[in-house]
Amino acid sequence: xxxxxxxxxxxxxxxxxxxxxxxxxxxxxxxxxxxxxxxxxxxxxxxxxxxxxxxxxxxxxxxxxxxxxxxxxxxxxxxxxxxxxxxxxxxxxxxxxxxxxxxxxxxxxxxxxxxxxxxxxxxxxxxxxxxxxxxxxxxxxxxxxxxxxxxxxxxxxxxxxxxxxxxxxxxxxxxxxxxxxxxxxxxxxxxxxxxxxxxxxxxxxxxxxxxxxxxxxxxxxxxxxxxxxxxxxxxxxxxxxxxxxxxxxxxxxxxxxxxxxxxxxxxxxxxxxxxxxxxxxxxxxxxxxxxxxxxxxxxxx
Numbered sequence: 001x002x003x004x005x006x007x008x009x010x011x012x013x014x015x016x017x018x019x020x021x022x023x024x025x026x027x028x029x030x031x032x033x034x035x036x037x038x039x040x041x042x043x044x045x046x047x048x049x050x051x052x053x054x055x056x057x058x059x060x061x062x063x064x065x066x067x068x069x070x071x072x073x074x075x076x077x078x079x080x081x082x083x084x085x086x087x088x089x090x091x092x093x094x095x096x097x098x099x100x101x102x103x104x105x106x107x108x109x110x111x112x113x114x115x116x117x118x119x120x121x122x123x124x125x126x127x128x129x130x131x132x133x134x135x136x137x138x139x140x141x142x143x144x145x146x147x148x149x150x151x152x153x154x155x156x157x158x159x160x161x162x163x164x165x166x167x168x169x170x171x172x173x174x175x176x177x178x179x180x181x182x183x184x185x186x187x188x189x190x191x192x193x194x195x196x197x198x199x200x201x202x203x204x205x206x207x208x209x210x211x212x213x214x215x216x217x218x219x220x221x222x223x224x225x226x227x228x229x230x231x232x233x234x235x236x237x238x239x240x241x242x243x244x245x246x247x248x249x250x251x252x253x254x255x256x257x258x259x260x261x262x263x264x265x266x267x268x269x270x271x272x273x274x275x276x277x278x279x280x281x282x283x284x285x286x287x288x289x290x291x292x293x294x295x296x297x298x299x300x301x
Contacts, residue, residue: 013087014040014053015115017123018094020070020103022062024131026140031062033140036070037130038077039122040089042194053122053194054081070106078110095120097244116244117227121193121296128301157239157249164222166212169250171261172279176272177201179294188217189224189280191293196273206264207231207277207295208238208250211284220280220291230297231276233262240278265297274298 017039022032040054056077060069078088091113094103104114135141176199182192208231212219226242231250233239236258240248253261268275273296280291 013089014042016054016089016092016112017041017120018074018092018103018107019096019120019123019127020060020065020099021096024135024142025138026142027061028140029061029063032142034060034062034065036060036073037123037126038074038092039126040081040086041093041120041122054084054086055126056080067102067105067109070102071109074106074110074112091115093117093120093123095123095244100244115227118229118241118244119191119227121298124298124301125196128299131301155245155247157234157237157247159249160240163215164219166210166216166219166280169208169210170284171264172207172209172277173204173264174207174277175201176203176205176275179205179275179277182292182294185292186288187292188288188290189220190289190291191224191228193275193294193296195275199273200271203272204264204267205272205275205277206261206268207279209279209281209284210291211281213282216280216282216290223278223280223291223293228278228293228295230274230295231265231278232297233258233265269297 019035019037021034023035025033027033036056036058038054038056042053058073058076060073074092082088089112092103092107093115094100094107095116095118097116100114100116107114136143176195180195180201182190210219210223226240226246226248229241229243231238231240233253234247236253236255238250238253238261240250242248265276276295276297278291278293278295279289281289
């Protein structure tokens with residue numbers, strides 16, 4: 001990709017990511033413990049700030065699981081964040097479809113907008129840490145997966161609507177070190193992440209670039225509303241996973257191109273923490289990106 005010119009940044013309160021669900025630990029009454037985890041979504045700009053991103057945890061007994069308990073707990077988390085001088089979030093993301101209604105009722109009760117999305121990378125990373133390091137050390141731990149997948153049957157990929165396809169697309173690769181500067185690029189719609197620590201800055205990160213001469217900003221806005229999560233291969237098909245369960249068919253790939261894409265995505269999972277990207281531009285030489293999202297291919301937990 002061509003060098004990206006710096007552009008102005010807008011300071012906004014970070015979103016929150018929330019998971020309210022049972023854990024693989026039995027309480028004294030023989031029922032699974034429930035737990036509320038909340039964390040702020042760090043981005044590339046926040047990475048240069050001081051202090052750790054906000055994290056907040058509260059256990060819940062199975063007998064008190066309801067939207068009232070959840071709303072009161074969120075109020076406690078908001079108060080705790082305020083006491084630390086942290087800004088109040090406007091939105092909270094929830095990635096479990098089965099909990100969407102309860103979380104929405106509680107979030108709306110405290111004036112927060114719910115976003116149903118799997119773009120909860122920080123939260124999932126935290127859950128994976130607790131699954132491997134915390135729960136196994138607790139009395140009552142039940143060996144096995146943390147929770148069943150959000151959907152037992154994966155939806156069939158649906159082609160992107162004509163208005164969102166643009167003129168053409170192309171594969172691209174960026175070194176991980178370049179992505180650390182993404183918050184300084186000239187961006188329209190953006191979904192940036194705080195990059196994981198300890199990675200080689202020369203690690204190649206794969207992605208795709210969508211081009212449209214006449215409607216790049218409109219296409220970027222449409223994609224932003226999808227909450228893009230990750231790129232994956234389904235046979236010979238290149239698929240964009242988004243939202244809670246959405247799967248969008250981008251294109252069918254020839255065998256040689258499919259194999260090369262599979263190798264690049266696998267390498268990113270192994271060496272680049274599953275990082276990927278999606279970009280929207282008017283043309284390949286354009287300095288401005290009308291849309292840019294960092295994606296991550298993380299395990300379903």
